[in-house]
Amino acid sequence: xxxxxxxxxxxxxxxxxxxxxxxxxxxxxxxxxxxxxxxxxxxxxxxxxxxxxxxxxxxxxxxxxxxxxxxxxxxxxxxxxxxxxxxxxxxxxxxxxxxxxxxxxxxxxxxxxxxxxxx
Amino acid sequence: xxxxxxxxxxxxxxxxxxxxxxxxxxxxxxxxxxxxxxxxxxxxxxxxxxxxxxxxxxxxxxxxxxxxxxxxxxxxxxxxxxxxxxxxxxxxxxxxxxxxxxxxxxxxxx
Numbered sequence: 001x002x003x004x005x006x007x008x009x010x011x012x013x014x015x016x017x018x019x020x021x022x023x024x025x026x027x028x029x030x031x032x033x034x035x036x037x038x039x040x041x042x043x044x045x046x047x048x049x050x051x052x053x054x055x056x057x058x059x060x061x062x063x064x065x066x067x068x069x070x071x072x073x074x075x076x077x078x079x080x081x082x083x084x085x086x087x088x089x090x091x092x093x094x095x096x097x098x099x100x101x102x103x104x105x106x107x108x109x110x111x112x113x114x115x116x117x118x119x
Numbered sequence: 120x121x122x123x124x125x126x127x128x129x130x131x132x133x134x135x136x137x138x139x140x141x142x143x144x145x146x147x148x149x150x151x152x153x154x155x156x157x158x159x160x161x162x163x164x165x166x167x168x169x170x171x172x173x174x175x176x177x178x179x180x181x182x183x184x185x186x187x188x189x190x191x192x193x194x195x196x197x198x199x200x201x202x203x204x205x206x207x208x209x210x211x212x213x214x215x216x217x218x219x220x221x222x223x224x225x226x227x228x229x
Contacts (some may be wrong), residue, residue, distance in 0.1 A: 035218075044121055045156075045164065045207055047218035059215050079154040094163055100170065104211040104218050107166040107175065 002027035004095050004110035007054060012089075014119050018082040022031075022095030025076070029053055032079045033098040035106055036069060038091040046091075050098045051078055085117045122147065123208055123221035130227040131198045139224045141191040141208030147219055151211040153191040155184055158205040158223075165205070168193070195226075203228045 008020035022034065035050040049059035051069045059067050065084070071078040083091060092114050096106035124142040131137040143154065152171040156164035166175050168184035171191065191210075192194045195202055208221040 044222045045209070045220040047220065058217065061215055101153070102211045104151065104168040104209070105166060107169070109163040109165070112163050
């Protein structure tokens with residue numbers, strides 16, 4: 001079955017750019033939407049955005065000015081860039097496959113990776 | 120402040136039935152189906168329900184999902200110790216044009 005694995009630096013300095021990659025294995029990246037979701041320590045979940053394998057995207061309006069999600073189908077990877085980070089961006093970042101009529105449910109999820117923003 | 124409102128905590132004893140609510144608005148729950156996730160301690164969320172009441176394979180039928188108007192509910196009957204987890208509701212919001220989550224409910228099995 002499809003499995004996802006996040007990778008990237010666990011520590012990012014404030015004002016710099018957070019960059020993460022999600023690698024898809026056990027299935028095709030094509031014909032699906034792929035999403036990023038984050039969870040600050042001890043808090044709830046926040047949807048960041050999604051990308052279709054063709055490259056079309058949709059972002060959370062509250063993060064839209066700072067977020068870029070891209071896809072590389074040849075590597076079966078999609079990536080997240082979040083610029084001008086602050087301590088509020090410290091969170092566990094999850095990648096997931098987005099399904100449903102409006103890509104509103106997520107299955108499966110990666111194990112998540114903690115990114116800490118340091119000052 | 121989450122767009123969807125859930126009680127921060129819920130509890131029950133083994134064998135009991137517990138219900139977790141999720142309150143939204145016309146632009147989200149009333150207009151779209153609801154999804155639920157279970158997050159066991161230290162793990163990634165796992166899909167529990169999609170399209171309000173559809174259970175992925177492997178989810179016990181002790182779990183049920185429903186929706187009425189601008190609210191949704193997750194019910195767990197025959198509560199078991201392994202059900203102790205955080206539960207999150209989520210749906211599409213037509214006004215925000217994105218997915219919104221509830222703040223999560225921590226379920227404790229006493």
